[in-house]
Amino acid sequence: MSRLKSVLAYTAAVLALLIALATFTGMDSFGRKLVSVTGIKVSPWMIGGEVVSVIEHEGYQTVIHRPVFDGLFSERKKGMLQIDWTPQQGLPARVDELIDFDRDGKDDFHIVLNPESNKAGLEAINPRVVSIEGCYTLKDGRAARLSLYHD
Amino acid sequence: MSVFSPRPEMPAPSTARGIVRAVLLTLPMLLLIAMMMTQGELPKDSLTRAVTAITYALLGAVFFLMVYKKETYKYRAALFTIVAVCFSIAFIANLVEMRGSMAVSRADMLAGETPFCHLVIPMVIIPAAFTRTIIFPGSLLEGFANIASMLILWLGASLALGRGWCSWVCFFGGFDEGFSRLRKKALIKKIAPVWTYLPWAVLLTLALISALTLSPFYCEWLCPFKAVTEFEQITSFKILLQTIIFASLFILLVVILPLLTRRRTQCGLFCPFAAFQSLANKINIFDLRIDTEKCKNCRLCVKDCPTFSLDENSVGRGKTLMSCTKCGKCVDICPQRAVTYHIKGTPVAVGSDTARILFLYPAFIFMSAIGGSMIVSALTRIFKLIATGSMIG
Structure with a gap:
């Protein structure tokens, strides 16, 4: 019995070497497999929710992300909405827009952005819209994050 | 034979x-x-060919010496420190080349272009299990240090080495290790054993805070190694406060305390990933054992273990604590040669050299595969600096 145990133990020890080799040779394919099997994604709190609509303007577009209320077990009361304006080159000196983020046909807020200073002003129409969390520089454009209340 | 008899x-x-x-x-x-x-x-x-040859010779020489001299610790520690320093040089030079500074901007974070590191893994597991999302602004599959690659690396190393990760793979641990070896004698010799529970408390607290806030709290507020990699651009008082905290922790835990104690204080007394990785020792086939018949209870191993992984009770039981990083120091310094690498399921003190070699192979593969590319990259930058006056470009 102890001999069998030793044989199995040494086999497992040799297996550790194979695992080390497989880790590096198969890193990319194992990584892709891991992502597809588990279905993991990067949290929308980090990079914004999925894009739900794009409004085309002359020279630039407004990208509206999904409002994010995701919590650990259930949705949170307070959430975040990200709006992007791209590309940087096409942005006017003053972006002035009425946005309907929940796509119910009614404008939810009025936002004015100065891309040069990266400062924005907000006028909430829908009471769910609370305030501007911040304005950010994107690789090729500008973004604003707004605080929202859940329905 | 007395405790002081020759080894x-x-x-x-x-x-x-x-x-x-x-x-x-x-x-x-x-x-x-x-x-x-x-x-x-x-x-x-x-240039890269020459630097690759130098790195290759260095790695080969270190492994040869480990096998020939039958000593692990001093060669591993030296290489481990070199890897950490080279990682930092290469990483920072790359960042400056790509972004113009060490500071990560909001644009990089919103674009999901922050390099993922293993220290955040314990914080992302609970949210990943419940929400199937990773609470880190990195890329899943694209680019340098993407999330999937780091997870695979961690899974592979955890299976093959257990918490051996912390002495053979972690590209930050070498800073701790390097500073802990600079002084010949420790100025602070006694550290209350209760402090060894601190990493577990930090792990539990941070895992819960990260899960509840869905943000990587350790990265944002505490990670001392941001001082030698990247940190968020200071654009608000909150970020300034975060910067003061992580820089202070680096100076205290990675520089001053290792110098004073000759121990790896960040790894042994604070790092939440290290505590988490201790669990991997339970599934790993390799461990270290103490032959209680040979042991004269001199407590040298207890006093010198860099990560506080031995105490009198564990020595009495003939085992290290579960936080053992398999660095090999106790094996090398034991005057009685009572401490050995061991394969679970085999008799203690039988075939210990075989067990050590079987452990060294996967451990050194991880170290050289991770560290080799970092040394090549750093040396290339250093040679560029000498030749052109700049590491960049």
């Missing part, structure tokens, strides 16, 4: 036989390192 010599073969044995055991490793470093293709420019 029993290993039943070493004659020098010539020893060299032949070490060469034969090093050859497969040289082949594996060559495969890992070149991936079957030699670098095109002459």
